[in-house]
Amino acid sequence: MRILFIGTGDIGLPSLEWLIYTPKHQVVGVVTQPDKPAGRKLVLTPPQTKVRAQAAGIPVLQPLKIRHAVEELKAFNADVAVVVAYGQILSRDVLNVPKLACLNIHASLLPKYRGASPIQAAIRAGDAETGVTIMHMDEGLDTGDILLMDRVTIEPTDTGGTLHDKLALAAPSSLEEALDLIASGPAPRKAQDNALATHCGKLKREDGRLDWTRPAVELEFLIRAYNPWPGTFTLLPGDKPAPLKVHRARVIPEAESCPAPGTVVSSDPKTGLIVACGQGLLALEEVQAEGGKKMAAGDFLRGKGLETGLLLG
Structure with missing residues (x-):
């Protein structure tokens, strides 16, 4: 034909x-x-x-x-x-x-x-x-x-x-x-x-902003779904909040009660970057700072320390 x-x-x-x-x-x-x-x-x-x-x-x-x-x-x-x-x-x-x-x-x-x-x-x-x-x-x-x-x-x-x-x-x-x-x-x-x-409509970059009040399971789905487009990100605290792209994450099963959603629970290069969610914890495994390269969260933390207790936006 x-x-x-x-x-x-x-x-x-x-x-x-x-x-x-x-x-x-x-x-x-x-x-x-x-x-x-x-x-x-x-x-x-x-x-x-x-x-x-x-x-x-x-x-x-x-x-x-x-x-x-x-x-x-x-x-x-x-x-x-x-x-x-x-x-x-x-x-x-x-x-x-x-x-x-x-x-x-x-x-x-x-x-x-x-x-x-x-x-x-x-x-x-x-x-x-x-x-x-x-x-x-x-x-x-x-x-x-x-x-x-x-x-x-x-x-x-x-x-x-x-x-x-x-x-x-x-x-x-x-x-x-x-x-x-x-x-x-x-x-x-x-x-x-x-x-x-x-x-399901056309996606925009802003759709990838992580809402830490959501359950960790939902955020892990979102991060996988939006990789590579439109990507997901959170904001690092500071006078001028900077975006941190999140390329891969893992739900920590059976997490105990957590602090406020978005709180950095762990920022040790060995144990990783762990963030509290509305329900459960999410380990950010691969991230990318603004203007930087994609890297393992441990490598990111070695180059840029994040204090435990910081609130991501």
């Missing part, structure tokens, strides 16, 4: 790679977001989907608004559009462009975690599993009928980054099955139960 790939995020790269190399289908075009400034020098940088498509000799479109590019999309004469992490809602005119179907690859078990941050939401909630959903797209936000769903285990050590990569690598297999079902037709359609739907 003739495939039009619509995507921007790196999570779609393995699926694009599979589509390029499989003899079953032909990628006739790639639609992605415009190049954006990146890094400290704000160098104009293309999405990796564009880089990969151009390397394979595939035409690329980068409209500011995809709804304004309907005629250009029709020119690809696609049978199926495959959409993953594109970053814009598709209008009905765009959805009607492919002859057979407009499919979306979503990184959750819908209707759970509709929206922009399903991977982080699953870890943050302490879920034991998530997955890849292939759905028929409609004009809503991840509300279309489900074609198929494949489950992926969330390991206790998974972060937002590692789970992102696992789901990205799982997606091509799901997509292959979905396209086979479209080709043999009619493909399954199962309506989502809207009563069971949950939503």
Whole structure:
């Protein structure tokens, strides 16, 4: 079949790679977001989907608004559009462009975690599993009928980054099955139960500020979920509070009653940096001071002493 790939995020790269190399289908075009400034020098940088498509000799479109590019999309004469992490809602005119179907690859078990941050939401909630959903797209936000769903285990050590990569690598297999079902037709359609739907919005850096009044277990989930983006942090006390990023932490089980949430209970380089939470204690295992490098908490404490009893913000 003739495939039009619509995507921007790196999570779609393995699926694009599979589509390029499989003899079953032909990628006739790639639609992605415009190049954006990146890094400290704000160098104009293309999405990796564009880089990969151009390397394979595939035409690329980068409209500011995809709804304004309907005629250009029709020119690809696609049978199926495959959409993953594109970053814009598709209008009905765009959805009607492919002859057979407009499919979306979503990184959750819908209707759970509709929206922009399903991977982080699953870890943050302490879920034991998530997955890849292939759905028929409609004009809503991840509300279309489900074609198929494949489950992926969330390991206790998974972060937002590692789970992102696992789901990205799982997606091509799901997509292959979905396209086979479209080709043999009619493909399954199962309506989502809207009563069971949950939503997760786009994340901002401020969302990663640690609220020490929360239980230690919840904060450990949050730290894993938001690694690497948007990251989590607390504020070191002082005339000008400085952020301290927290990359990895561990719940201390069966902790006894603690002082006020945010209190540094231990700051010994040998025993680590331990902070009181609303319930339980959290050992900060890997941290990063402003302008510094990521390091083990013990190494951080050797270079910058923190007094026991200090209150983190």
